[in-house]
Amino acid sequence: MIRVQVKLFGAFRKFAESGGGGVQLVTLELLKPTSIHDLREHLAVKLESLGTGFNDRSLVAESAFANEDTVLEDQVLINSDTVLAILPPVCGG
Amino acid sequence: MAQVTCCIIESSIEPCEVLKMIPHGSHGAENVFLGYVRDINLGKRVTAVAYDAFAPLAVKVFISICEEARLKWGEDLRIFVGHRTGHLQVGEISIGIAVSSRHRDESYLASRYVLEEIKTRAPIWKKEYYENGETDWVRGHALCGHADRGATACRGHVHPHGNG
Numbered sequence: 312m313i314r315v316q317v318k319l320f321g322a323f324r325k326f327a328e329s330g331g332g333g334v335q336l337v338t339l340e341l342l343k344p345t346s347i348h349d350l351r352e353h354l355a356v357k358l359e360s361l362g363t364g365f366n367d368r369s370l371v372a373e374s375a376f377a378n379e380d381t382v383l384e385d386q387v388l389i390n391s392d393t394v395l396a397i398l399p400p401v402c403g404g
Numbered sequence: 405m406a407q408v409t410c411c412i413i414e415s416s417i418e419p420c421e422v423l424k425m426i427p428h429g430s431h432g433a434e435n436v437f438l439g440y441v442r443d444i445n446l447g448k449r450v451t452a453v454a455y456d457a458f459a460p461l462a463v464k465v466f467i468s469i470c471e472e473a474r475l476k477w478g479e480d481l482r483i484f485v486g487h488r489t490g491h492l493q494v495g496e497i498s499i500g501i502a503v504s505s506r507h508r509d510e511s512y513l514a515s516r517y518v519l520e521e522i523k524t525r526a527p528i529w530k531k532e533y534y535e536n537g538e539t540d541w542v543r544g545h546a547l548c549g550h551a552d553r554g555a556t557a558c559r560g561h562v563h564p565h566g567n568g
Contacts, residue, residue, distance in 0.1 A: 321456050321529030322541035375547035377527065379460040382547050396458050396527070402544030403455070403462075403487060403528030404439055404499055404519060 313341040315389060317354060318396040323374075326358050326365040337361070344390035347376050347383045354397060374399045407474070410466035410485045412459040417486055422500040425484035431504040435511035437519055439499040441492050445542075449535035455489045455498065458527040462487070469521040473503070476517065477510040485518060487528060 319327050319335040327335030339353050351371055358365035375398045376383045382398070389395075409425055422436055441453050470483040484502040492498060501518050505511040522528075524545040531541050 318458070320458055320527065321531070322543075324456070370543075373543075373546045377458065377461055377547075379458075380464065381461070396461070398458060398527045398547050399529060399541070400544045400546045401524070401526060401528055402530040402542040403457075403526045404523040 313344070313389065314392045315339040315341060315350070316394045317376075318394065320396060321399045322367075322370060323358075323397055323399060326361065326363040328357075328361055328363075341389065344388050346385065347387045347389070348385040350376060350389060350395075370399055371397075407479075407481070408467055408470040408483050410463050410470065411487075412457050412462055413486045413488050414490050417488055417497040417500045419497070419500070422484060422486065422502050426482040426502050426504045428482055428504055430480070431482065431506055433506070433508040433511040434502060434504040435508070435515045437499075437501040437515050438497050439519075441494050441496050441498055443494045445532060448532070450494060450532050451535055452491060452493050452533040453498070454491045454531040454533075455487070456529045456531070457487065457489045459489075462526050462528055465526045466522065469518055469525065472521070473514040473517050477514045478505060481505050481510060481514055483514065483518065485522070487522070487526070489528075 315338070317337050317339060319337065324335045328337040330336050337354070337357050339350070339357055341353065345353065355368050355371045377396050377398055419438060422438070426434065443450055466485045470485065473483060474481045482504045486500045488498050501515055503511045503515045503518070505514070529541060531539055533539050
């Protein structure tokens with residue numbers, strides 16, 4: 312089992328499974344190595360299952376996964392436990 | 405003092421502090437941009453905003469953008485970027501950018517470049533609070549890590565809002 316903790320930001324924060332101290336999370340459990348492309352579907356399914364009101368798959372489709380160093384491309388494979396962030400469309404400045 | 409200084413700031417940004425960040429005797433120009441929370445967006449009266457950020461990555465993106473600016477307009481440029489997070493009232497400063505250079509052109513051009521790139525690349529989000537009691541996370545620019553079409557296609561999500 313591969314355990315991926317996903318930090319939520321912006322519009323995703325209110326759909327968290329757990330959290331505190333300014334960090335909101337969901338945890339995905341993967342049965343096999345999974346690409347970032349496929350991880351997006353896992354996240355959408357998980358968010359919909361939580362009963363926290365998530366129903367916006369287009370937001371997931373427009374969002375990127377990242378670690379603390381970089382945004383991850385679709386083909387990147389997640390094959391061990393890790394912590395990622397899901398980044399909805401940005402609006403700084 | 406470092407050539408590039410970038411930070412996420414949880415307390416207020418003071419203009420005089422931004423001005424103090426990058427002085428250098430060999431530079432004849434300093435360009436300071438301050439972005440403020442505006443009271444209207446897309447026809448809706450805004451009373452306040454909240455900024456959220458993935459701080460570790462946001463600072464790295466700021467630094468990358470500043471380094472790009474130094475490659476374009478001179479490696480002797482000195483650049484400061486500070487972006488607020490948390491709850492801000494209308495009229496508060498959301499971002500401060502200061503660029504100093506030997507001559508004025510480079511500081512103007514680099515300042516504009518840094519701001520525009522931050523708007524489309526930095527992992528920062530804005531929630532608006534409206535006069536009618538509603539709130540909304542502004543849906544800006546997709547970061548496109550997943551997009552087969554690349555950044556150009558995703559930038560079709562641009563909304564005409566923001567500072568400046």
